[in-house]
Amino acid sequence: xxxxxxMRNYNxxxxxxxxxxxxxxxxxxAGHHQAQAVAEAPNTTLPxxxxxxxxxxxxxxxxxxxxxxxxxxxxxxxxxxEITDPVxxxxxxxxxxxxxxxxxxxxxxxFRAESSSVVTRPAYERLVATQAQIGTRSEVVVIREPRxxxxxxxxxxxxxxxxxxxxxIYCLVEERxxxxxxxxxxxxxxxxxxxxxxxxxxxxxxxxxxAAPAQVREIxxxxxxxxxxxxxxxxxxxxxxxxxxxxxSTINRQELVTAEHYEWVQVACDNSGAQHGGHGxxxxxxxxVPHQVPMGNGANNVVVSTTSLQRALAxxxxxxxxxxxxxxxxxxxxxxxxxxxxxxxxxGRVNAxxxxxxxxxxx
Numbered sequence: 001x002x003x004x005x006x007m008r009n010y011n012x013x014x015x016x017x018x019x020x021x022x023x024x025x026x027x028x029x030a031g032h033h034q035a036q037a038v039a040e041a042p043n044t045t046l047p048x049x050x051x052x053x054x055x056x057x058x059x060x061x062x063x064x065x066x067x068x069x070x071x072x073x074x075x076x077x078x079x080x081x082e083i084t085d086p087v088x089x090x091x092x093x094x095x096x097x098x099x100x101x102x103x104x105x106x107x108x109x110x111f112r113a114e115s116s117s118v119v120t121r122p123a124y125e126r127l128v129a130t131q132a133q134i135g136t137r138s139e140v141v142v143i144r145e146p147r148x149x150x151x152x153x154x155x156x157x158x159x160x161x162x163x164x165x166x167x168x169i170y171c172l173v174e175e176r177x178x179x180x181x182x183x184x185x186x187x188x189x190x191x192x193x194x195x196x197x198x199x200x201x202x203x204x205x206x207x208x209x210x211a212a213p214a215q216v217r218e219i220x221x222x223x224x225x226x227x228x229x230x231x232x233x234x235x236x237x238x239x240x241x242x243x244x245x246x247x248x249s250t251i252n253r254q255e256l257v258t259a260e261h262y263e264w265v266q267v268a269c270d271n272s273g274a275q276h277g278g279h280g281x282x283x284x285x286x287x288x289v290p291h292q293v294p295m296g297n298g299a300n301n302v303v304v305s306t307t308s309l310q311r312a313l314a315x316x317x318x319x320x321x322x323x324x325x326x327x328x329x330x331x332x333x334x335x336x337x338x339x340x341x342x343x344x345x346x347x348g349r350v351n352a353x354x355x356x357x358x359x360x361x362x363x
Contacts, residue, residue: 046264047264055325056264056265057264057265057326057327058262058263058264058265059262059263059264059265060260060261060262061258061260061261061262061263062260063256063257063258063259063260064256064257064258065254065255065256065257066254066255066257067252067253067254067255068252068253068254068255069250069251069252069253070250070251070252070253071248071249071250072248072249072250072251073246073247073248074247074248074249075246075247076246077243077244077245077246078243078244079241079242079243079244080241080242080243080244081239081240081241081242082239082240082242083237083238083239084235084237084238084239084240085237086233086234086235086236086237087233087234087235088231088232088233088234089231089232089234090229090230090231090232091229091230091232092227092228092229092230093227093228093229093230094225094226094227095225095226095227095228096223096224096225097224097225097226098223098224099223100220100221100222100223101221102218102219102220102221103218103219103221104216104217104218104219105216105217105218105219106214106215106216106217107214107215107216107217108214109210109212109213109214110210110211110212111208111209111210111211112208112209112211113206113207113208113209114206114207114208114209115204115205115206115207116204116205116207117202117203117204117205118202118203118204118205119200119201119202120201120202120203121200121201122200123197123198123199123200124197124198125195125196125197125198126195126196126197126198127193127194127195127196128193128194128195128196129191129192129193129194130191130192130193130194131191132187132189132190132191133187133188133189134185134186134187134188135185135186135187135188136183136184136185136186137183137184137186138181138182138183139181139182139183139184140179140180140181140182141179141180141181141182142177142178142179143177143178143179143180144177144178145177146174146175146176146177147174147175147177148172148173148174148175149172149173149175150171150172150173151171151172151173152171304350304355304360305325305360306325306326306327306331307323307324307325308360309327309331309335309350309358309360310323310324310325310331310334311323312358312359312360313331313334313335313338313358316338318334318337318338318341319331319334320334332348332349333348335348335349335350335354336348338354338357338358339353339354342357344357
């Protein structure tokens with residue numbers, strides 16, 4: 001509980017310091033634009049005991065801190081669990097992967113070839129008729145037979161009278177027959193029927209005769225088995241609660257020793273104020289010396305007038321403040337913009353790269 005309160009107090013202090021660092025430059029910037037008015041009026045914040053021809057610049061003095069060891073909790077106490085996995089014991093077990101069964105082996109029948117003659121048509125008799133031959137023949141046909149008839153006549157022939165009373169003579173004469181020649185078709189050779197013996201037709205047949213009949217033989221196929229490992233639970237899973245203690249670390253707390261503040265420091269004057277008079281006017285017998293611009297980390301010894309730096313930045317449109325020879329927030333922001341535009345490390349402070357980029361100074 002004490003450590004938590006100390007951490008909260010440290011955070012509040014850090015926030016206050018940050019807000020103070022932001023507020024002071026803002027106030028300084030506002031005062032920078034009113035420098036001439038403040039210089040003309042009596043003000044106790046101005047440097048005292050200054051002589052004519054002297055120039056002063058207000059410089060921000062950073063706050064100083066000292067390290068104070070502080071213990072902080074880096075990891076809170078954590079509750080956890082240790083899990084013990086279940087333990088299994090393996091035992092072999094034989095299982096049937098395929099049942100036994102019967103299969104049958106069939107032997108095909110065996111045949112042998114035998115040839116035999118088969119009468120496909122028996123012998124038979126065929127009758128062949130020879131047609132009669134016809135010819136022509138002329139014959140005299142008696143169409144009226146000759147006959148004996150009585151004809152009247154004279155007794156010239158010595159024929160006896162038949163009727164003595166009539167006194168007529170009738171003669172018995174032979175009357176010739178009447179014939180006619182006829183051409184007729186006659187059989188010269190009569191029709192004849194003859195017997196022709198036709199032999200039987202025989203075909204040789206190859207016959208498949210069964211030599212060995214088909215057979216069926218039963219074959220017994222035993223069952224198939226496989227041995228597998230059976231995992232049996234021996235010990236169940238367990239959970240044990242564990243506590244991881246909190247972890248602490250010692251850090252250095254920044255305690256404020258001297259707050260951030262501004263102070264007046266004497267600087268060399270330039271003659272830019274001679275044009276318009278005022279507090280920057282040249283004093284007879286005093287040789288103007290150019291201001292030395294703050295340089296990065298002091299690695300390069302370059303002397304550049306702040307006025308010439310402000311003029312060079314103003315020509316580029318980066319500096320919009322008065323050419324007063326004071327390296328204030330506006331000048332620092334203009335330098336930062338120049339560094340950003342030229343891909344230099346942005347610090348807001350002049351170094352050799354900035355001087356070379358602006359074409360100022362001599363090494």
